[in-house]
Amino acid sequence: MADLEDGSTETDAFPDVPLSGAELARVLDERLAEVPGWHSPDDPVRLGFAMTAPHALALDAFGRFAERNPNNVGVHTRFGDGVRGTRRLEREAVLALAGLLHADAADGYLTGGANEGTLAGLRAGRNALRAAGAGRVVVLASALTHHSVAKAAEILDLELRPCPAGPSWLLEAEAVDAALDALAEETGPGARTGVVVVSTAGYYNTGLVDPVDAISAVLARRAAAGGNLSVFHHVDAAHGGMILPFTAPEVPFDFRNPYVHSVVLDPHKSGLMPYSCGVFLCRKGLLGHGAVPAPMSGFVDETISGSRSGAMAAALWSLVFGLAADGYREVFRACLGVRDRLADAIRAADPDAVVLPSPGNTVVVAGFSHGEGRLPAELAERYRLVG
Structure with a gap:
Protein backbone atom coordinates (compact mmCIF):
# COMPACT_ATOMS: atom_id res chain seq x y z
CA MET A 1 0.00 0.00 0.00
CA ALA A 2 2.80 2.38 -0.95
CA ASP A 3 2.03 6.05 -1.61
CA LEU A 4 3.13 7.18 -5.07
CA GLU A 5 4.76 10.49 -5.93
CA ASP A 6 1.53 11.89 -7.37
CA GLY A 7 -0.26 11.25 -4.07
CA SER A 8 -2.18 8.18 -5.17
CA THR A 9 -1.93 4.81 -3.46
CA GLU A 10 -1.20 1.42 -4.99
CA THR A 11 -3.75 -1.29 -4.43
CA ASP A 12 -3.15 -4.45 -2.43
CA ALA A 13 -3.93 -8.01 -3.39
CA PHE A 14 -7.05 -9.37 -1.71
CA PRO A 15 -5.87 -12.02 0.81
CA ASP A 16 -6.30 -15.69 -0.08
CA VAL A 17 -5.56 -17.07 3.39
CA PRO A 18 -7.09 -15.64 6.59
CA LEU A 19 -4.90 -14.30 9.36
CA SER A 20 -4.74 -16.30 12.54
CA GLY A 21 -6.79 -15.15 15.48
CA ALA A 22 -3.65 -14.03 17.27
CA GLU A 23 -2.46 -12.01 14.28
CA LEU A 24 -5.87 -10.37 13.81
CA ALA A 25 -5.91 -9.39 17.47
CA ARG A 26 -2.35 -8.04 17.28
CA VAL A 27 -3.07 -5.78 14.30
CA LEU A 28 -6.35 -4.53 15.73
CA ASP A 29 -4.71 -3.81 19.08
CA GLU A 30 -2.00 -1.81 17.32
CA ARG A 31 -4.56 0.26 15.38
CA LEU A 32 -6.67 0.76 18.52
CA ALA A 33 -3.64 2.15 20.31
CA GLU A 34 -3.35 4.76 17.55
CA VAL A 35 -6.91 6.03 18.19
CA PRO A 36 -7.08 8.67 20.95
CA GLY A 37 -8.81 7.52 24.10
CA TRP A 38 -10.93 9.52 26.51
CA HIS A 39 -9.28 9.14 29.89
CA SER A 40 -5.57 8.55 29.39
CA PRO A 41 -3.31 11.51 30.26
CA ASP A 42 -1.25 10.65 27.19
CA ASP A 43 -4.16 11.12 24.78
CA PRO A 44 -5.11 14.54 23.34
CA VAL A 45 -7.99 16.52 24.77
CA ARG A 46 -10.60 17.14 22.09
CA LEU A 47 -11.10 20.73 23.17
CA GLY A 48 -11.72 22.17 19.73
CA PHE A 49 -13.67 19.36 18.11
CA ALA A 50 -17.44 18.96 18.37
CA MET A 51 -17.75 15.41 19.62
CA THR A 52 -18.40 13.56 22.85
CA ALA A 53 -17.65 10.19 24.35
CA PRO A 54 -20.66 8.00 23.49
CA HIS A 55 -22.90 7.31 26.45
CA ALA A 56 -22.93 3.77 27.86
CA LEU A 57 -26.70 3.53 27.29
CA ALA A 58 -26.24 4.17 23.58
CA LEU A 59 -23.34 1.74 23.23
CA ASP A 60 -25.24 -0.98 25.06
CA ALA A 61 -28.39 -0.55 22.96
CA PHE A 62 -26.41 -0.47 19.72
CA GLY A 63 -24.60 -3.66 20.65
CA LEU A 323 -31.50 10.40 29.88
CA ALA A 324 -34.50 12.58 28.98
CA ALA A 325 -34.47 16.32 29.59
CA ASP A 326 -33.21 16.04 33.16
CA GLY A 327 -30.17 14.03 32.12
CA TYR A 328 -29.25 16.31 29.22
CA ARG A 329 -29.66 19.43 31.39
CA GLU A 330 -27.22 18.00 33.90
CA VAL A 331 -24.69 17.15 31.19
CA PHE A 332 -24.84 20.57 29.55
CA ARG A 333 -24.79 22.50 32.81
CA ALA A 334 -21.45 20.80 33.48
CA CYS A 335 -20.26 21.65 29.96
CA LEU A 336 -21.17 25.32 30.40
CA GLY A 337 -19.22 25.30 33.65
CA VAL A 338 -16.14 24.03 31.82
CA ARG A 339 -16.70 26.68 29.12
CA ASP A 340 -16.78 29.46 31.71
CA ARG A 341 -13.70 28.16 33.54
CA LEU A 342 -11.84 28.10 30.24
CA ALA A 343 -12.91 31.67 29.50
CA ASP A 344 -11.71 32.77 32.94
CA ALA A 345 -8.37 31.02 32.44
CA ILE A 346 -7.86 32.76 29.09
CA ARG A 347 -8.61 36.16 30.63
CA ALA A 348 -6.21 35.45 33.48
CA ALA A 349 -3.42 34.43 31.10
CA ASP A 350 -4.08 37.29 28.65
CA PRO A 351 -6.03 40.17 30.20
CA ASP A 352 -6.18 41.96 26.83
CA ALA A 353 -7.71 38.99 24.98
CA VAL A 354 -11.16 39.27 23.46
CA VAL A 355 -13.18 36.38 24.90
CA LEU A 356 -16.71 35.60 23.72
CA PRO A 357 -18.49 32.65 25.33
CA SER A 358 -21.47 31.67 23.16
CA PRO A 359 -24.80 32.31 24.92
CA GLY A 360 -26.26 28.93 25.81
CA ASN A 361 -23.70 26.98 23.79
CA THR A 362 -20.56 25.10 24.76
CA VAL A 363 -18.11 27.22 22.76
CA VAL A 364 -15.58 29.95 23.63
CA VAL A 365 -14.20 32.24 20.92
CA ALA A 366 -10.93 33.95 21.83
CA GLY A 367 -8.79 36.52 20.09
CA PHE A 368 -5.41 36.84 21.77
CA SER A 369 -3.45 40.05 22.14
CA HIS A 370 -0.22 38.55 20.82
CA GLY A 371 0.91 36.42 17.91
CA GLU A 372 -1.70 37.96 15.60
CA GLY A 373 -4.42 36.59 17.87
CA ARG A 374 -3.51 32.96 17.37
CA LEU A 375 -2.45 30.19 19.72
CA PRO A 376 1.03 28.67 19.46
CA ALA A 377 1.03 25.85 16.95
CA GLU A 378 1.77 23.16 19.55
CA LEU A 379 -1.35 24.11 21.57
CA ALA A 380 -3.53 24.27 18.48
CA GLU A 381 -2.39 20.78 17.50
CA ARG A 382 -2.71 19.32 20.99
CA TYR A 383 -6.26 20.57 21.54
CA ARG A 384 -7.51 20.36 17.94
CA LEU A 385 -8.07 24.10 17.70
CA VAL A 386 -8.61 25.80 14.32
CA GLY A 387 -7.86 29.51 13.94
Missing part, protein backbone atom coordinates in the same frame (compact mmCIF):
# COMPACT_ATOMS: atom_id res chain seq x y z
CA ARG A 64 -27.82 -5.46 21.62
CA PHE A 65 -29.49 -4.76 18.28
CA ALA A 66 -26.50 -4.79 15.89
CA GLU A 67 -26.25 -8.58 15.79
CA ARG A 68 -29.70 -8.78 14.20
CA ASN A 69 -28.67 -6.09 11.70
CA PRO A 70 -32.10 -4.43 11.35
CA ASN A 71 -32.56 -2.15 8.33
CA ASN A 72 -34.67 0.95 9.01
CA VAL A 73 -35.01 1.80 5.32
CA GLY A 74 -37.74 4.36 4.65
CA VAL A 75 -39.46 6.90 6.90
CA HIS A 76 -41.46 5.73 9.91
CA THR A 77 -43.20 8.89 11.15
CA ARG A 78 -46.19 8.55 8.82
CA PHE A 79 -49.48 7.34 10.22
CA GLY A 80 -49.50 3.57 10.49
CA ASP A 81 -45.76 3.20 9.96
CA GLY A 82 -43.08 2.41 12.48
CA VAL A 83 -45.15 0.07 14.64
CA ARG A 84 -42.56 -2.61 15.45
CA GLY A 85 -38.97 -3.19 16.41
CA THR A 86 -36.27 -0.63 15.66
CA ARG A 87 -38.59 1.26 13.31
CA ARG A 88 -40.87 1.94 16.25
CA LEU A 89 -37.88 3.05 18.31
CA GLU A 90 -36.81 5.43 15.53
CA ARG A 91 -40.33 6.83 15.20
CA GLU A 92 -40.60 7.48 18.94
CA ALA A 93 -37.15 9.08 19.20
CA VAL A 94 -37.64 11.29 16.13
CA LEU A 95 -41.07 12.50 17.20
CA ALA A 96 -39.80 13.24 20.71
CA LEU A 97 -37.00 15.36 19.23
CA ALA A 98 -39.54 17.12 17.01
CA GLY A 99 -41.57 17.87 20.12
CA LEU A 100 -38.44 19.21 21.80
CA LEU A 101 -38.18 21.66 18.88
CA HIS A 102 -41.84 22.73 19.30
CA ALA A 103 -43.24 21.03 16.21
CA ASP A 104 -46.95 20.22 16.43
CA ALA A 105 -46.57 17.63 13.67
CA ALA A 106 -43.46 16.56 11.83
CA ASP A 107 -41.80 13.93 9.72
CA GLY A 108 -38.19 12.89 9.95
CA TYR A 109 -35.62 10.16 10.08
CA LEU A 110 -32.11 9.32 11.23
CA THR A 111 -29.31 10.33 8.88
CA GLY A 112 -25.59 9.67 8.75
CA GLY A 113 -25.04 13.18 10.13
CA ALA A 114 -25.89 16.82 9.53
CA ASN A 115 -24.24 16.85 6.10
CA GLU A 116 -26.83 14.36 4.90
CA GLY A 117 -29.61 16.14 6.78
CA THR A 118 -28.75 19.47 5.16
CA LEU A 119 -28.73 17.78 1.76
CA ALA A 120 -32.20 16.39 2.57
CA GLY A 121 -33.43 19.83 3.60
CA LEU A 122 -32.15 21.58 0.51
CA ARG A 123 -33.49 18.80 -1.69
CA ALA A 124 -36.97 19.05 -0.16
CA GLY A 125 -36.81 22.82 -0.47
CA ARG A 126 -35.69 22.77 -4.09
CA ASN A 127 -38.41 20.33 -5.09
CA ALA A 128 -41.12 22.15 -3.13
CA LEU A 129 -40.13 25.48 -4.70
CA ARG A 130 -40.11 23.99 -8.17
CA ALA A 131 -43.55 22.53 -7.51
CA ALA A 132 -44.67 26.06 -6.60
CA GLY A 133 -43.57 27.32 -10.01
CA ALA A 134 -40.00 28.45 -9.43
CA GLY A 135 -37.85 28.13 -12.52
CA ARG A 136 -34.69 29.11 -10.69
CA VAL A 137 -33.73 28.07 -7.15
CA VAL A 138 -31.03 29.88 -5.17
CA VAL A 139 -29.53 28.99 -1.77
CA LEU A 140 -29.05 32.00 0.50
CA ALA A 141 -26.74 31.55 3.50
CA SER A 142 -24.08 33.30 5.56
CA ALA A 143 -20.51 33.20 4.33
CA LEU A 144 -19.73 31.52 7.69
CA THR A 145 -22.21 28.69 7.12
CA HIS A 146 -20.85 25.15 7.45
CA HIS A 147 -19.35 23.79 4.25
CA SER A 148 -22.08 21.13 4.06
CA VAL A 149 -24.41 23.82 2.69
CA ALA A 150 -22.09 24.54 -0.24
CA LYS A 151 -21.65 20.81 -0.78
CA ALA A 152 -25.42 20.22 -0.84
CA ALA A 153 -25.91 23.12 -3.26
CA GLU A 154 -23.25 21.66 -5.56
CA ILE A 155 -24.81 18.18 -5.46
CA LEU A 156 -28.27 19.60 -6.20
CA ASP A 157 -26.93 21.96 -8.90
CA LEU A 158 -28.19 25.05 -7.09
CA GLU A 159 -26.65 28.51 -7.08
CA LEU A 160 -25.21 29.41 -3.66
CA ARG A 161 -25.35 33.10 -2.80
CA PRO A 162 -23.38 33.83 0.37
CA CYS A 163 -24.34 36.82 2.51
CA PRO A 164 -21.28 38.51 4.03
CA ALA A 165 -21.07 38.18 7.78
CA GLY A 166 -21.19 41.52 9.57
CA PRO A 167 -19.76 42.56 12.93
CA SER A 168 -22.17 40.17 14.69
CA TRP A 169 -20.79 37.15 12.74
CA LEU A 170 -24.44 36.22 12.11
CA LEU A 171 -26.87 36.07 9.22
CA GLU A 172 -28.89 39.16 10.07
CA ALA A 173 -32.51 39.59 9.01
CA GLU A 174 -31.67 42.87 7.26
CA ALA A 175 -29.08 41.13 5.10
CA VAL A 176 -31.59 38.44 4.15
CA ASP A 177 -34.16 41.10 3.25
CA ALA A 178 -31.65 42.95 1.07
CA ALA A 179 -30.55 39.74 -0.67
CA LEU A 180 -34.18 38.86 -1.38
CA ASP A 181 -34.73 42.35 -2.83
CA ALA A 182 -31.81 41.76 -5.18
CA LEU A 183 -33.15 38.38 -6.27
CA ALA A 184 -36.60 39.85 -6.86
CA GLU A 185 -35.08 42.51 -9.11
CA GLU A 186 -33.18 39.85 -11.07
CA THR A 187 -36.32 37.82 -11.70
CA GLY A 188 -37.84 38.63 -15.07
CA PRO A 189 -41.50 39.39 -15.83
CA GLY A 190 -43.75 36.38 -15.37
CA ALA A 191 -40.94 34.34 -13.81
CA ARG A 192 -40.58 33.07 -10.25
CA THR A 193 -37.42 32.48 -8.22
CA GLY A 194 -37.27 30.01 -5.37
CA VAL A 195 -34.98 30.78 -2.44
CA VAL A 196 -33.79 28.26 0.15
CA VAL A 197 -32.69 30.35 3.13
CA VAL A 198 -30.30 28.52 5.47
CA SER A 199 -30.00 29.75 9.06
CA THR A 200 -27.56 28.33 11.59
CA ALA A 201 -28.27 27.53 15.23
CA GLY A 202 -24.74 27.13 16.55
CA TYR A 203 -21.97 27.99 14.08
CA TYR A 204 -19.26 25.36 14.25
CA ASN A 205 -16.40 27.67 15.23
CA THR A 206 -18.33 30.26 17.27
CA GLY A 207 -21.41 28.53 18.68
CA LEU A 208 -23.45 31.63 17.83
CA VAL A 209 -27.08 31.41 16.73
CA ASP A 210 -28.66 33.31 13.87
CA PRO A 211 -31.78 35.37 14.70
CA VAL A 212 -34.01 32.70 13.21
CA ASP A 213 -37.21 34.34 14.46
CA ALA A 214 -36.33 37.68 12.85
CA ILE A 215 -35.37 35.97 9.58
CA SER A 216 -38.62 33.99 9.65
CA ALA A 217 -40.57 37.22 10.22
CA VAL A 218 -38.97 38.70 7.09
CA LEU A 219 -39.98 35.64 5.09
CA ALA A 220 -43.54 35.74 6.45
CA ARG A 221 -43.92 39.45 5.66
CA ARG A 222 -42.67 39.02 2.11
CA ALA A 223 -44.90 35.99 1.52
CA ALA A 224 -47.94 37.94 2.70
CA ALA A 225 -47.06 40.81 0.35
CA GLY A 226 -46.81 38.52 -2.67
CA GLY A 227 -44.18 39.04 -5.34
CA ASN A 228 -42.08 36.87 -7.57
CA LEU A 229 -40.20 34.92 -4.90
CA SER A 230 -41.05 31.68 -3.10
CA VAL A 231 -39.08 30.73 0.01
CA PHE A 232 -38.11 27.66 2.03
CA HIS A 233 -36.28 28.00 5.35
CA HIS A 234 -33.85 25.33 6.56
CA VAL A 235 -32.07 25.55 9.94
CA ASP A 236 -28.70 23.88 10.43
CA ALA A 237 -28.87 23.12 14.16
CA ALA A 238 -26.09 20.52 14.09
CA HIS A 239 -24.05 22.28 16.75
CA GLY A 240 -26.78 23.85 18.87
CA GLY A 241 -29.97 21.90 18.40
CA MET A 242 -29.17 19.26 21.02
CA ILE A 243 -27.90 21.86 23.51
CA LEU A 244 -30.00 25.03 23.37
CA PRO A 245 -33.34 23.41 24.33
CA PHE A 246 -31.75 22.43 27.65
CA THR A 247 -29.56 25.49 28.31
CA ALA A 248 -31.40 28.38 26.64
CA PRO A 249 -34.96 27.25 25.86
CA GLU A 250 -35.98 30.84 25.19
CA VAL A 251 -33.87 30.94 21.99
CA PRO A 252 -36.47 30.55 19.19
CA PHE A 253 -34.44 28.78 16.50
CA ASP A 254 -36.95 26.02 15.81
CA PHE A 255 -40.49 25.19 14.66
CA ARG A 256 -41.97 27.89 16.87
CA ASN A 257 -41.49 29.98 13.74
CA PRO A 258 -44.08 29.24 11.03
CA TYR A 259 -41.43 30.01 8.43
CA VAL A 260 -39.04 27.31 9.56
CA HIS A 261 -39.66 24.34 7.29
CA SER A 262 -36.87 21.91 8.17
CA VAL A 263 -34.19 21.44 10.83
CA VAL A 264 -31.20 19.13 11.11
CA LEU A 265 -29.73 17.91 14.41
CA ASP A 266 -26.47 16.06 15.06
CA PRO A 267 -26.75 13.78 18.13
CA HIS A 268 -23.24 12.47 17.50
CA LYS A 269 -21.89 15.98 18.18
CA SER A 270 -23.49 16.85 21.49
CA GLY A 271 -26.17 14.24 22.02
CA LEU A 272 -23.75 11.59 23.39
CA MET A 273 -24.28 9.30 20.40
CA PRO A 274 -21.60 7.34 18.51
CA TYR A 275 -20.92 8.18 14.87
CA SER A 276 -22.81 8.37 12.58
CA CYS A 277 -26.11 9.80 13.76
CA GLY A 278 -27.97 12.87 12.56
CA VAL A 279 -31.69 13.62 12.58
CA PHE A 280 -33.58 15.38 9.79
CA LEU A 281 -36.92 16.95 10.73
CA CYS A 282 -39.47 18.77 8.59
CA ARG A 283 -43.07 19.86 8.64
CA LYS A 284 -45.72 17.34 7.61
CA GLY A 285 -46.17 17.07 3.86
CA LEU A 286 -42.71 18.23 2.84
CA LEU A 287 -41.07 14.80 2.63
CA GLY A 288 -43.32 14.02 -0.30
CA HIS A 289 -41.20 16.41 -2.36
CA GLY A 290 -38.36 13.91 -2.11
CA ALA A 291 -40.34 10.70 -2.58
CA VAL A 292 -39.01 8.00 -4.91
CA PRO A 293 -40.99 4.75 -5.45
CA ALA A 294 -39.10 1.58 -4.58
CA PRO A 295 -41.26 -1.06 -6.32
CA MET A 296 -38.81 -3.90 -5.68
CA SER A 297 -39.28 -3.32 -1.95
CA GLY A 298 -42.92 -2.25 -1.95
CA PHE A 299 -42.60 1.19 -0.35
CA VAL A 300 -41.84 4.83 -1.12
CA ASP A 301 -38.38 6.05 -0.09
CA GLU A 302 -38.08 9.71 0.98
CA THR A 303 -34.58 9.45 2.46
CA ILE A 304 -31.19 10.25 0.97
CA SER A 305 -29.32 7.12 2.03
CA GLY A 306 -31.93 4.38 1.68
CA SER A 307 -30.81 1.57 3.98
CA ARG A 308 -30.13 2.78 7.52
CA SER A 309 -29.07 1.17 10.78
CA GLY A 310 -31.87 0.10 13.07
CA ALA A 311 -29.30 -0.45 15.81
CA MET A 312 -28.44 3.26 15.67
CA ALA A 313 -32.14 4.07 16.13
CA ALA A 314 -32.18 1.88 19.24
CA ALA A 315 -29.13 3.72 20.57
CA LEU A 316 -30.73 7.13 20.06
CA TRP A 317 -34.00 5.98 21.63
CA SER A 318 -32.08 4.78 24.69
CA LEU A 319 -30.72 8.29 25.27
CA VAL A 320 -33.90 10.23 24.47
CA PHE A 321 -35.83 8.14 26.99
CA GLY A 322 -32.98 6.95 29.23
